Amino acid sequence: MKNRRTFLKIVLAGIVSFFIVIWNKLTMEHLQTKDGKNKILPFNKNKAVIFNNNYIIVTQNNSTKVFSAHCTHLGCKIDKQDGDRFVCPCHGSEYTLDGKVQKGPAYKNLEIVPFEISEDRKNIIIKG
Numbered sequence: 001m002k003n004r005r006t007f008l009k010i011v012l013a014g015i016v017s018f019f020i021v022i023w024n025k026l027t028m029e030h031l032q033t034k035d036g037k038n039k040i041l042p043f044n045k046n047k048a049v050i051f052n053n054n055y056i057i058v059t060q061n062n063s064t065k066v067f068s069a070h071c072t073h074l075g076c077k078i079d080k081q082d083g084d085r086f087v088c089p090c091h092g093s094e095y096t097l098d099g100k101v102q103k104g105p106a107y108k109n110l111e112i113v114p115f116e117i118s119e120d121r122k123n124i125i126i127k128g
C-alpha cells in the first residue's frame with residue numbers, strides 16, 4: 001500500500017513537472033518579444049499577411065500593423081489564417097485581421113507590437 005502511494009506521488013510529480021516545462025517554454029517564447037533588443041524582419045508590403053515566428057504582420061488599405069503571434073488565451077502560437085480570421089490551433093480562439101478577438105476562449109485582442117518600417121521598406125524593425 002505504501003509503495004503504491006509513493007509510486008503515485010512520483011507519477012504525479014512527473015506529470016506536473018512536464019506541464020511546468022511546457023508552460024515555461026511557451027512563456028519564454030512570448031517573453032522573447034520583450035528582451036530589449038530590436039528585431040529585423042523581412043517585409044513585403046504586397047503580402048496582406050506575413051507570419052514570422054513570434055509576429056504576424058498585416059497590411060491592409062496601405063496600413064501595416066504587427067501583432068504578437070501568441071494567442072491571448074494561453075499563449076499558443078498562431079501561424080495560420082482561415083479566410084478573414086486568425087485561428088488559434090490550441091483551443092480555437094479566433095481573431096480578425098485587425099487582431100480583435102471574435103471567438104473565445106480568449107477574451108483579449110492580440111497584442112499590438114510597436115515597430116518601424118526601414119527606409120528601403122524591405123524590413124520591419126520591432127522595437128525591443
Ligand code: FES
Pocket residue numbers: 071072073074075076088089090091092093104105106
Ligand atoms: Fe489559443 Fe487557447 S491558447 S485558444
